[in-house]
Amino acid sequence: MRRSSCEFVIPTWHSYLATLQYRERRKNTPITMRLLGIASSLAALLGTGMPSITTALTIRIVRSLIANPVGLVHAEVKQLPLPTSCTGVSAQRFPGTVASGWSVMKIAGGLRGVRTVTWDVNGHMLVSEAGKGISVHTFGDNGCINSTATLISNVQLNHGLALTPDSKTLYASGERSVWSWTYDPVARTVSNQKTVITGMDSGIHSTRNVMVVKSQPNLILVQVGSNANLDMQSAQPATGRAIIKIFDTSTAPAAGHNYKTAGEVFAYGLRNEIGFIQDPAGIVWGVENSGDVRERNPPQLV
Numbered sequence: 676m677r678r679s680s681c682e683f684v685i686p687t688w689h690s691y692l693a694t695l696q697y698r699e700r701r702k703n704t705p706i707t708m709r710l711l712g713i714a715s716s717l718a719a720l721l722g723t724g725m726p727s728i729t730t731a732l733t734i735r736i737v738r739s740l741i742a743n744p745v746g747l748v749h750a751e752v753k754q755l756p757l758p759t760s761c762t763g764v765s766a767q768r769f770p771g772t773v774a775s776g777w778s779v780m781k782i783a784g785g786l787r788g789v790r791t792v793t794w795d796v797n798g799h800m801l802v803s804e805a806g807k808g809i810s811v812h813t814f815g816d817n818g819c820i821n822s823t824a825t826l827i828s829n830v831q832l833n834h835g836l837a838l839t840p841d842s843k844t845l846y847a848s849g850e851r852s853v854w855s856w857t858y859d860p861v862a863r864t865v866s867n868q869k870t871v872i873t874g875m876d877s878g879i880h881s882t883r884n885v886m887v888v889k890s891q892p893n894l895i896l897v898q899v900g901s902n903a904n905l906d907m908q909s910a911q912p913a914t915g916r917a918i919i920k921i922f923d924t925s926t927a928p929a930a931g932h933n934y935k936t937a938g939e940v941f942a943y944g945l946r947n948e949i950g951f952i953q954d955p956a957g958i959v960w961g962v963e964n965s966g967d968v969r970e971r972n973p974p975q976l977v
Contacts, residue, residue: 752798753816758782761819783812783820790882791836795860801826801845803836805882809847811863827856827865834949835885839892844924846895848883851875852931853897855924870931871895871924872938876916878902880947889953893925896959899934900947904966910944918943919951 758780767781788805795801800812800820808828815821827847835848838858845858845865853872856865875883880900888894901909901917909917915935922938932938942948951961 752796755798755814755816755818758818761817764819782818783823786810788833790834791884793836793838795838795842795858796840797842797860799860799863801836801838803832803834803847805833806830808832809836809845813863824863826863834882835897837885837887837895839887840889841892844892846871846885846887846924848885848897850877850881850883853883853885853895869927870929871927872897872922872934873931874915874933874935875899876902876914878916880949882949884949884951886951886953886959888921890957893923894921895924896921896941896951897934897938898945898948898951900949900964904946906946912940912943917946919945919948 761780761782764781765784767779770779773779786802786804787807789802790805791803793801798814800814802810802812804810807830809826809832811824811826812820813822829847829849831849831852832847833849835846835853837846838844842858842860845856847854847856851873852870852875855869855871857867858865875897876899878900879902882900884896884898886896888896896919898919899916906917908914912918913935919941920934920938921941922932945961945963946966947964948961949964951959953959
């Protein structure tokens with residue numbers, strides 16, 4: 676069911692649901708990757724000893740995910756408290772029940788189709804709102820949002836959002852293209868829009884996840900899903916479906932890299948890996964979305 680707006684809540688604990696491991700490319704060193712597995716449930720994942728990460732509403736803790744690669748400079752961001760309430764923010768429509776040791780705090784409402792959230796080096800929160808664009812939010816000393824503005828208005832943007840470690844370049848994706856902007860984390864403005872990637876297929880999966888390789892921020896990973904539950908043709912990487920590819924943005928032509936013919940294959944055979952992020956050890960954790968509907972006639976299984 677579609678909703679015209681959505682809530683934004685912060686959990687105090689978080690765990691990844693899948694993991695993709697790769698060795699970062701350094702000059703001629705090949706990138707390798709293996710799918711380690713998809714956890715069947717959060718409880719099962721926690722029981723395996725896979726990483727869980729405390730993510731209270733503090734930029735310092737969130738930025739621990741980004742690590743501090745050699746040669747990259749990060750601003751010192753004031754640690755904020757986790758608020759118990761924020762003025763002007765309505766109660767959660769669907770509060771649910773959380774397990775012991777977890778808590779949820781709503782910090783914003785009235786957003787449209789929130790897909791990806793990231794933070795710049797100054798602690799400002801950027802939000803990808805599908806079919807609307809990208810908004811930027813600042814925080815007060817009480818940990819609540821104290822200003823909200825539209826950073827980019829573009830109805831084609833529908834999912835992917837990523838910043839380089841220095842927050843000077845922003846990437847965002849639509850169904851067919853990925854764009855970049857020069858971003859100013861002090862003024863919270865963008866300029867110099869460029870097309871980085873084009874030529875991605877449209878189909879049943881329209882979202883494209885984007886990730887910057889932290890140690891080589893000119894490299895980005897971009898994902899395209901399958902066009903069916905059983906997309907047999909996507910067994911061939913040349914189709915550019917059910918795949919993650921890696922691109923060097925510093926060599927992108929004026930019209931952008933063609934997704935199918937340019938770049939390198941990072942992984943394929945992934946039906947719809949719409950969420951993935953790199954941890955400090957260089958491991959990429961992702962969520963693999965399997966089939967939507969399975970049928971056996973008779974009976975029908977959903």
